[in-house]
Amino acid sequence: MLDYAVAESEMAEYWYIRPGYEKAVQKHFENQQEPEVSLESLIREKDFNEAGKGSAEVKNVLKRLGVNPEILRRIAVAAYEAEINVAAHSLGGAMLSHIYPDRIHMIFMDNGPGIADIEQAMMPGFSTADEMVRELGFGAGLGLPNIKKNTDALHIVSESGDSTMLEFLVFFNKNGQ
Amino acid sequence: MKLSDIVKILDAEVLTPEVNLDKEVPCAFASDLISDILMCTKEPTLLLTGLTNQQVIRLADMIDIVGIVFVRGKKPPAEVVEMAKERNLPLICTKNTMYRSSGLLFNAGLRSCRI
Ligand SMILES: Nc1ncnc2c1ncn2[C@@H]1O[C@H](COP(=O)(O)OP(=O)(O)OP(=O)(O)O)[C@@H](O)[C@H]1O
Ligand SMILES: [Mg+2]
Numbered sequence: 001m002l003d004y005a006v007a008e009s010e011m012a013e014y015w016y017i018r019p020g021y022e023k024a025v026q027k028h029f030e031n032q033q034e035p036e037v038s039l040e041s042l043i044r045e046k047d048f049n050e051a052g053k054g055s056a057e058v059k060n061v062l063k064r065l066g067v068n069p070e071i072l073r074r075i076a077v078a079a080y081e082a083e084i085n086v087a088a089h090s091l092g093g094a095m096l097s098h099i100y101p102d103r104i105h106m107i108f109m110d111n112g113p114g115i116a117d118i119e120q121a122m123m124p125g126f127s128t129a130d131e132m133v134r135e136l137g138f139g140a141g142l143g144l145p146n147i148k149k150n151t152d153a154l155h156i157v158s159e160s161g162d163s164t165m166l167e168f169l170v171f172f173n174k175n176g177q
Numbered sequence: 178m179k180l181s182d183i184v185k186i187l188d189a190e191v192l193t194p195e196v197n198l199d200k201e202v203p204c205a206f207a208s209d210l211i212s213d214i215l216m217c218t219k220e221p222t223l224l225l226t227g228l229t230n231q232q233v234i235r236l237a238d239m240i241d242i243v244g245i246v247f248v249r250g251k252k253p254p255a256e257v258v259e260m261a262k263e264r265n266l267p268l269i270c271t272k273n274t275m276y277r278s279s280g281l282l283f284n285a286g287l288r289s290c291r292i
């Protein structure tokens with residue numbers, strides 16, 4: 001049915017790979033290696049007392065594993081921005097972190113309402129944050145650009161009216177060596 | 178410059194008396210936008226802000242904040258002060274505006290953080 005095909009095409013996808021990391025990112029997705037450590041936590045809609053705890057937990061685990069402080073800061077900032085986005089803009093979801101010897105893969109999934117235009121959402125300054133969210137200091141429209149800036153690969157899949165999946169990779173060594 | 182000097186310059190009130198103010202403050206950043214703060218803080222930094230909710234403390238779990246100055250007489254609720262104490266994070270509160278506080282500290286030689 002034609003209508004169905006049109007609805008299907010509303011799925012939006014976004015990819016960013018930091019120059020120099022193409023091979024390492026490809027290898028990550030092809031190899032399907034078992035992670036050393038996996039962590040999971042729930043993110044509830046508009047729960048700004050708890051939001052950020054999941055990212056702090058991941059940061060603490062990585063710190064104990066001895067990850068370099070500058071890499072640690074980049075991971076913490078990207079994770080926190082993604083976690084807050086799920087709390088602020090979606091009906092709630094979960095975050096999943098897979099830690100490997102040389103990298104972290106973080107996945108954020110929510111229950112909608114999705115992002116209709118990801119390119120637009122990626123633009124610095126674009127925000128649909130409501131009044132309550134703005135009063136807490138969010139809504140600059142800088143979260144997604146901040147995630148991109150701090151990660152080696154960023155992938156977003158979303159369907160307007162449906163869920164959003166955001167995943168990123170950060171390597172602990174330059175160029176993913 | 179030490180946090181104890183900053184308390185004097187801003188004629189500020191210390192909200193966490195049990196936390197040591199003898200810490201060296203290398204630079205500062207002032208903003209009411211969380212993403213802005215996360216984007217611009219890459220070294221140990223003093224934060225000046227009007228935000229008083231829990232997320233301002235959670236920020237300090239992600240980036241290196243050496244202390245928080247709440248400007249224009251804003252005071253965080255008790256649970257936020259509690260969270261700061263758990264983290265050994267000094268909180269101070271001044272009646273000066275964000276602009277005036279920043280100006281006073283800048284004139285006293287406290288540089289802006291590298292963005
Ligand atoms: N998980 C999500 N579900 C639905 N919409 C989202 C989600 N994440 C982001 N968005 C949309 O993308 C926009 C831009 O996100 P971004 O993180 O860059 O800015 P913001 O969250 O509005 O403000 P800031 O992050 O600076 O506090 C959001 O305002 C929202 O419309
Ligand atoms: Mg955001």
